[in-house]
Amino acid sequence: MLFGKEHVERYEATDGEEGHDWLKGTTVLLLTTTGRKTGKQHTTPLIYRTDGDDYVVVASNGGAPDSPSWYKNLTAYPEVGVQVKGDRFTAHARSASTQEKARLWPLMTEVWPDYDDYQAKTDRPIPVVILQRAA
Numbered sequence: 001m002l003f004g005k006e007h008v009e010r011y012e013a014t015d016g017e018e019g020h021d022w023l024k025g026t027t028v029l030l031l032t033t034t035g036r037k038t039g040k041q042h043t044t045p046l047i048y049r050t051d052g053d054d055y056v057v058v059a060s061n062g063g064a065p066d067s068p069s070w071y072k073n074l075t076a077y078p079e080v081g082v083q084v085k086g087d088r089f090t091a092h093a094r095s096a097s098t099q100e101k102a103r104l105w106p107l108m109t110e111v112w113p114d115y116d117d118y119q120a121k122t123d124r125p126i127p128v129v130i131l132q133r134a135a
Contacts, residue, residue, distance in 0.1 A: 007045040015086035019045065026111050027056060029130070032081035033073035033093075043082075044070045047112050048084075048131075051104060055091070055131040056080060058108050063121030071127060082131055089133050096128040103129045 001020050002010055009026030011030055022028045022045075032043045046057040059071035074080055074093040082091045096104055105128060111116045119126050 002045075003046075008043045011045060011083070012043075016084065021057075022047070024112070029057070030083040031057065031070060031093075032083075033070050033076075034077040034079075036073050036076035042070060042073065043081075044068075046070075047088060047108075049107055051074065051107070051130070053133060056104050056108060057129045057131065058112075058115055059129055060115055060118040060125040061126075063118030063126075065122055065123065065124065067127065069077050071129065074129070079134070080131065082133075091131040091133050093129055093131050096130050100127045100130065104130075104133075 002022070007019050007028070008030060011028070020087055026047045028045045029048045030043050031046050032041050034040070048055050048057050059067050061068040061071075075095075078093045079089070080091050080093045082089055092128055107117070108128065115126070
């Protein structure tokens with residue numbers, strides 16, 4: 001099973017033939033953010049679902065007390081790169097509103113029930129992120 005840097009490398013090299021379909025029937029996209037401190041590009045494999053034309057990911061960080069770096073980066077620089085299989089595009093990333101999160105959270109826990117466990121482990125509200133393809 002692919003994880004971390006190897007996951008990104010195999011996904012990119014195979015246009016997602018390796019790495020898109022992941023654990024427990026989930027699907028993974030690659031999110032590229034701009035480092036808020038370094039300005040360097042960082043690519044992270046993330047479980048996703050679609051919501052209409054948008055893509056949805058969760059900034060769980062496994063229930064750690066702090067949000068993942070990729071989330072902090074996109075709050076500073078919301079223009080991100082996304083790769084879904086061979087489709088590479090620019091997107092605008094934003095945190096879901098309270099109402100959107102209430103609707104989207106169950107969709108995400110349907111494919112990755114551990115998100116509920118992660119939320120129980122931390123005091124921070126875990127953000128749901130909407131990725132809207134740039135026009």
